[in-house]
Amino acid sequence: MRTNSVPILVAGLAAGLLLAGPAMAGGVSGTVTYSGSVPKLPAIKMSADPGCAKKHGDEVANEMLVLGDGNKMANIFVQVKSGVPQKEYKAPSTPVVLDQDGCQYRPHVFAVMVGQPISIKNSDGLLHNVHALPEVNNSFNKAMPGTVTEATHVFTKPEPMFKIKCDVHPWMASYVAVMSHPYFDVTSTDGKFSIADLPPGNYEIEIWHEKLGTKSQKVNVKDETVTVDFEMSAPSKG
Ligand SMILES: [Cu+2]
Secondary structure, three states: OHHHHHHHHHHHHHHHHHHHOOOOOEEEEEEEEEEOOOOOOOOEOOOOOHHHHOOOOOOEOOOOOOEOHHHEEOOOEEEEEEOOOOOOOOOOOOOEEEEEOOOOEEOOEEEEEOOOEEEEEEOOOOOEEEEEOOOOOOOEEEEEOOOOOEEEEEOOOOEEEEEEEEOOOOOOEEEEEEEOOOOEEEOOOOOEEEEEEEOOEEEEEEEEEOOOEEEEEEEEEOOOEEEOOEEEEOOOOO
């Protein structure tokens, strides 16, 4: 019965992994919600490059504030800011993909670990120029003509969020953090984040938004997943 041997093997592996894992581990999860009145941000105008404009039917929504149902916030970078056990964390060899698609970076906000490759794709078949603006890592500036569909870059030092821009299309922006540990996540339009496999301890959880800055909360994790919700709102005027 060949067909049955695979599930049995998988179950056996899973049991082995469980036994080999830490005796206790918890996690942190939660939701980030925008509170207050939602500003009307201008649409992105791509008319300067008809090749870009042609890839969109309607107006292109501003990427600075992306909200889902119930004003849940996308593009929030969440990390364990302090309390992470000091040790070497091995970076995944699987690259994180940064695509240039419709003359927008996808994702708009992301993070990699030190040494983890970023696979930069050019799905557009148009000229882009990827220009990263780190302060700790070496900067890079790569022209990607329409015929170049992929490039790879590796950042070698931990660094907080910095911008990647396109020198051809001034509206294009992506933000990346280079992490020394794997305890981070980025929200989608459901506003949800989840950070797993944290050993018991006291941690500071920090959220980051490109315009609204950072907020943090302290949390004690035992062997369960602790819920930590956040709210962000526009700075009050005056
Ligand atoms: Cu571009």
